[in-house]
């Protein structure tokens with residue numbers, strides 16, 4: 392399989408925050424934002440693998456700033472690292488002031504998707520070659536995050552999490 396770059400998987404979704412999507416403080420409801428992030432990540436994972444993909448885990452989500460009703464929200468997702476059948480996807484969320492064009496980062500998340508065949512069996516994905524400094528940084532740390540996610544979901548014995556252990560040495 393020919394390796395690909397993270398930018399080949401880039402998925403960008405831009406949409407408004409409507410009143411029906413808010414909490415009692417008139418800010419975007421967290422679950423609505425997570426759904427938008429999941430959709431963008433799913434498109435990025437499909438662009439990378441050109442296969443059916445399923446969400447295996449949501450490893451990290453930070454809600455840094457509330458997003459008021461009426462905001463324009465852009466969700467940008469890119470594959471940061473591909474393993475054998477799984478892919479780590481970084482998703483960054485921005486709001487944009489339509490008067491000035493100023494963009495503010497409000498949220499980020501890290502998802503794991505797995506490529507599967509029509510029977511739901513995991514299938515191999517292409518490797519990834521990071522290009523920018525940020526892509527290289529995210530690529531380098533992805534194995535550590537994968538091990539953490541596997542340990543937390545009891546799929547890996549902590550004793551085998553070599554990359555994770557290096558953090559504490």
Ligand SMILES: CC(C)(COP(=O)(O)OP(=O)(O)OC[C@H]1O[C@@H](n2cnc3c(N)ncnc32)[C@H](O)[C@@H]1OP(=O)(O)O)[C@@H](O)C(=O)NCCC(=O)NCCS
Nearest residue numbers: 444445446447448474475476477503505513537540541544
């Ligand atoms: C995710 C799923 C396909 C994994 O299937 P499985 O039979 O356990 O397969 P494996 O153990 O071989 O795991 C496949 C890959 O997923 C990775 N993986 C599984 N669970 C993971 C987790 N919690 N965190 C990180 N990676 C995980 C494995 O490490 C493996 O990666 P690799 O092949 O790149 O090394 C399966 O559990 C599933 O279908 N889950 C339901 C998905 C779903 O319904 N999502 C919501 C709707 S899309």
